[in-house]
Amino acid sequence: MRVDRFRYCGRFMLVALTVGALALSAPPASAADEAGVATPVVADQALEDQVQELSHKLRCLVCQNQSIAESHAPLAVDLRNQVREQLAAGKSEDDxxxxxxxxxxxxxxxxxxFKAITLLLWGGPAVLLLGGAGWLALRLRRRQIEAAAQRHLTDAERARARSMLAGESPATADRPSAEEPRS
Amino acid sequence: MKAKFLVPLFLFLVLVGFLGFGLTLDPREVPSPLIDKPAPAFRLARLDTPEQTFALDEMKGKVWLLNVWASWCVACRQEHPVLVDLARSGVVPIVGLNYKEVRGDGEIDARGLALEVETAQAIERARGWLNTHGNPYNLSVLDIDGRVGIDFGVYGVPETFLIDRDGRIRYKQIGPVTPENLKKVLLPMIEELKRAG
Structure with a gap:
């Protein structure tokens, strides 16, 4: 029974999807601004920008894949208000x-x-990349060595190849040809 | 390397292992950074006698539970009988933190509601709910705007905090307290904390 905590997520995602769909079919926002429709009424635009910027860095704990700037869950609204209140009181973003x-x-x-417990998280991709690159380099070099080794034929092989090319095919002579009917 | 063909199978099993472990975790249970830290101080109006306040340090020297609840909270209804039974056993005092009783209710638009009006509504609703479902709380306090909730890192209701004699949070139960989890986790911890004191 986790209904109370998460019921807002689904509802507001639905709203967000609807709004998104409408926005796609609507004229671009700049046109709306020129028409004087969507002018936000805030006392302090700079503060509001700061709140917005900071809110995008914060995860909403209710709808976990949304920032508190995007989420409409009541807790996100509360936290946004906290951010605004504290910034307005002169606290730094770090505070x-x-x-x-x-x-x-x-x-x-x-x-x-970045700390000890997140080391794998931050370092993992780099380790994977370096490991992959190292593995690839190793494989390529080994293949090169193998190819180089195969390029040098012994004198006996050379003589055999020459005779094969000349049409005296000792290898196929004692085998039945595939084209011949077997019965 | 005769068993080279087993390598993908081995990698697959490792992946299955990780995914299987992932299934046992609940990503919605966010570990609280407040565990083993002093519970944030608060002073809030009491539900039974709103003209009086209750402060955290009044419970100093006691092992107790702080249970976050609201009448609009469906999952609270599930845990409520468990709390009533626990209260009846007298093992541990329970203080209720009534969280955003009015403005937390998605059905109500509390914007523009004067604080006194909202408080009065909250008291009426919360008392009514306790009358209907039973009152397991030694007392409840009113967190009208959810500020104390934020201090406790509450992100959903119900949540329950186990607080020791020194006022430290020792355990946080996210979601309803179940009889099983009471028996396995909370009660043993309560006993231990009581003995330690």
Missing amino acids: VLTYLVDRYGDFVLYEPP
Whole structure:
């Protein structure tokens, strides 16, 4: 029974999809702005931009694949208000992030911090890339060596090849030809 | 390397192992950074006597549970009988944190509602709910705007915190308390904390 926590996700995703579909069929936003339709009314645009920017870095704990800037879950609204309140009170962005991490853990950050426990997460791709490149280089070199080794025929092989090319085919002479009927 | 053909199979089994382990995890249970840290201080109005407040340090010296609940919370209804039974056994005092009683209810548009009006509504709703379903709480406090909830890292209701004598959070139960989880986790921890004190 996790209904209360997550019921907003589905509902608002549906709304978001609908709005998205409408937005696709609607004229571009700039046209709407020129027509004076969607002008946001905020007291302090700079603050609001800052809130927006910071909110995009924060994960909504209810709808976990959305930032608190995108999510409409009540908790996201609360957290956005917290961000706004604290920035307005003159706190730095780092202060606000620390405030939220203290309460919700690193999980609230969309970009996980680089520390011992996330070493594999951050270093993993590089390790895989280097490992893959090393493996590839090794394989290529081995193949080159093998190919080089095959290029040098012994004198006996050379003589055999020459005789084969000349039409005296000792290898096929004692075998029945495939074209001949066997019965 | 005779068994080279086994390599993909081996990799596949490793992958299955990881995926299988992943199935046992609940990605929605976010580990709380507050475990073993002092519970955030708060002072909130009591539900039974709203003119009085209750502060965290009033529970100092006791092992107790802080249970986050609301009347609109469906899962709370599931855990409520468990809490009522627990309260009856008298093992541990339970304090209720009534979380966003009015504005948390998705059915209500509480915007523009004056705080006094909202508080009055919250009290009426919360008391009504406890009258109907039973009251397992020694007392409940009103977190009208959910600020204390944020301090506790609440991101869904119900949540339950086990707090020790020194006011430290020792365990957080995300989602409803079930009889099973009470028996296996909470009660043993409560016993241990009581003995340790």
